[in-house]
Amino acid sequence: MKPFRILSKNIKDAFKSIFRNFSLSFASIICTTITLLMVAIAIIVSINVNDFTKEIENNLSIIVFLDRSATIDDATNIQKKMKEDKRIDSIIFESKEDVKKEMQKESEVFNSIMSEWTEDTNPLQHEFSIKVKQAEDLKAVSESIKKMNHIDSVKYGEGIVDKLVSTFNIVEKATIVVVIALILVTAFLISNTIKITIYSRKNEIDIMRLVGTSNIVIKLPFLFEGFILGIIGAIVPIVVTIYGYMLAYDKLDGHLFSNIIRLENPTNIVFKVSLVLVVIGAVVGMISSYRSARKYLKI
Amino acid sequence: MELIEVKNCYKVYKNGVTALADINVSIKKGDFVFVIGSTASGKSSLIKLLYREEKPTKGSVFVGGINVAKLRNRKVYKLRRKIGIVFQDFKLLPKLTVYENVAFPLESMGVKKREIKPRVLKALERVGLKEKIHSFPNQLSGGECQRVCIARAIINNPKVLICDEPTGNLDPKTSKEIMKLIDYINKEMHTTIIMATHDKDIVNRMKKRVLLIDHGILKGDFAKGSYKENEAI
Numbered sequence: 001m002k003p004f005r006i007l008s009k010n011i012k013d014a015f016k017s018i019f020r021n022f023s024l025s026f027a028s029i030i031c032t033t034i035t036l037l038m039v040a041i042a043i044i045v046s047i048n049v050n051d052f053t054k055e056i057e058n059n060l061s062i063i064v065f066l067d068r069s070a071t072i073d074d075a076t077n078i079q080k081k082m083k084e085d086k087r088i089d090s091i092i093f094e095s096k097e098d099v100k101k102e103m104q105k106e107s108e109v110f111n112s113i114m115s116e117w118t119e120d121t122n123p124l125q126h127e128f129s130i131k132v133k134q135a136e137d138l139k140a141v142s143e144s145i146k147k148m149n150h151i152d153s154v155k156y157g158e159g160i161v162d163k164l165v166s167t168f169n170i171v172e173k174a175t176i177v178v179v180i181a182l183i184l185v186t187a188f189l190i191s192n193t194i195k196i197t198i199y200s201r202k203n204e205i206d207i208m209r210l211v212g213t214s215n216i217v218i219k220l221p222f223l224f225e226g227f228i229l230g231i232i233g234a235i236v237p238i239v240v241t242i243y244g245y246m247l248a249y250d251k252l253d254g255h256l257f258s259n260i261i262r263l264e265n266p267t268n269i270v271f272k273v274s275l276v277l278v279v280i281g282a283v284v285g286m287i288s289s290y291r292s293a294r295k296y297l298k299i
Numbered sequence: 300m301e302l303i304e305v306k307n308c309y310k311v312y313k314n315g316v317t318a319l320a321d322i323n324v325s326i327k328k329g330d331f332v333f334v335i336g337s338t339a340s341g342k343s344s345l346i347k348l349l350y351r352e353e354k355p356t357k358g359s360v361f362v363g364g365i366n367v368a369k370l371r372n373r374k375v376y377k378l379r380r381k382i383g384i385v386f387q388d389f390k391l392l393p394k395l396t397v398y399e400n401v402a403f404p405l406e407s408m409g410v411k412k413r414e415i416k417p418r419v420l421k422a423l424e425r426v427g428l429k430e431k432i433h434s435f436p437n438q439l440s441g442g443e444c445q446r447v448c449i450a451r452a453i454i455n456n457p458k459v460l461i462c463d464e465p466t467g468n469l470d471p472k473t474s475k476e477i478m479k480l481i482d483y484i485n486k487e488m489h490t491t492i493i494m495a496t497h498d499k500d501i502v503n504r505m506k507k508r509v510l511l512i513d514h515g516i517l518k519g520d521f522a523k524g525s526y527k528e529n530e531a532i
């Protein structure tokens with residue numbers, strides 16, 4: 001048989017058999033659809049959240065205020081100590097004079113008031129702004145700095161950042177677990193669908209084996225069936241991804257939670273995500289049917 | 300080594316039934332051998348070992364020099380391409396025509412179309428069914444179905460034709476014709492024939508070598524023509 005004829009015959013047979021075992025095929029397709037929808041949402045959220053956490057991570061600084069008795073020398077000592085901490089990325093020191101000058105630049109009112117202050121009467125505090133390498137370390141680094149001498153207070157986006165980071169981590173892990181579980185259920189359903197097909201065609205298969213049909217020719221229709229089930233299951237999630245994300249992007253004007261999260265441009269990601277969905281559907285379908293074929297055809 | 304050698308073979312099925320015990324048989328190329336015995340004596344079991352439908356629990360089965368007892372499932376198709384198999388229930392594909400059924404083994408082996416046609420026509424001519432090539436199996440009589448099945452079995456010019464009660468579903472007259480055909484294949488194509496049967500008339504009339512199986516044991520191996528009906532069964 002010509003390759004093209006084999007292909008078209010296999011595809012035709014696969015569709016026939018999908019319709020013949022409609023309820024089971026339908027269950028497989030629905031399960032694939034749900035799984036891939038989850039996958040799509042997970043990918044889109046994690047792309048956007050990744051960007052967002054990167055942004056927070058980049059901008060997150062710890063601000064350390066020294067108490068008013070601290071001299072420039074004290075500040076230099078503290079800076080030396082902090083430099084030993086490997087979790088810290090960068091340290092910028094601003095003396096109270098620097099802070100004053102900055103504030104003076106910002107407004108005329110400040111300027112006139114502050115110009116009266118001398119080095120000794122300046123009520124402002126020396127401060128450090130510190131960047132850490134990883135957002136998770138913010139808390140620990142702050143704690144260790146607090147224990148040093150001449151520290152008045154240490155500030156970072158405590159509550160929010162901590163919670164955001166850990167929530168995202170939990171959500172990410174939970175999503176992965178759910179997706180894996182759903183993929184397993186899908187694989188099981190597709191395997192079962194293929195098993196039924198194999199049984200319903202047992203007679204034919206026995207005859208093929210009797211006359212020496214090669215294993216791959218016997219297995220191919222079942223691989224096709226699994227493949228097609230997976231692809232059909234990917235259709236709805238892809239449509240939802242493309243239109244849903246574009247719509248959401250338009251409606252939200254590219255932002256989520258008032259500018260905190262800037263959404264990725266749809267054209268950059270929807271097609272990549274769709275491709276991922278088709279590939280997952282097809283691969284899960286084929287692997288499941290291959291396993292069934294191996295198990296029940298014993299070849 | 301002969302074409303077929305069965306050595307110290309045992310077959311115990313999963314349910315505990317011992318279908319064959321210590322079977323030793325060797326069959327020469329070109330032989331015609333009947334396998335007889337009462338029902339459930341193990342005829343089909345013995346034949347299934349030859350085309351590797353079943354593996355012996357113990358012992359070895361050589362077909363054309365290969366120990367098929369050790370053949371892996373995924374290599375079985377290679378053995379099947381070298382032997383022809385004929386059954387009582389024909390095992391034709393109902394949606395294919397006579398021509399397509401006979402061409403089926405060649406097609407699934409990837410033989411070129413223009414090579415397939417003359418071979419199929421030749422095989423159908425040999426079994427005397429050349430006029431019905433476009434009929435479907437359900438339009439044929441039992442005898443005609445069996446002829447299609449035989450044509451399909453000999454399409455690859457196998458060295459061995461294995462038959463499990465090929466006349467089991469046929470009336471005496473048709474059985475006679477089918478036996479004539481099988482005898483013709485044995486004589487003209489020098490194909491070795493191994494045939495399990497219940498039909499005493501056939502066995503008595505044709506005077507071939509006879510293997511008598513009783514409760515899984517080879518009770519007798521009668522050389523060509525030496526089997527007398529009343530000696531056993």
Ligand SMILES: Nc1ncnc2c1ncn2[C@@H]1O[C@H](COP(=O)(O)OP(=O)(O)OP(=O)(O)O)[C@@H](O)[C@H]1O
Nearest residue numbers: 312313314316318337338339340341342343344345
């Ligand atoms: N797949 C199987 N699983 C379990 N037992 C089996 C199997 N096939 C055959 N048997 C048993 O093995 C014994 C021999 O069966 P076999 O089919 O070889 O007999 P037979 O001589 O061909 O009988 P018949 O003349 O009725 O066709 C029987 O007792 C049968 O029940």
Ligand SMILES: [Mg+2]
Nearest residue numbers: 342343344463
């Ligand atoms: Mg039998």
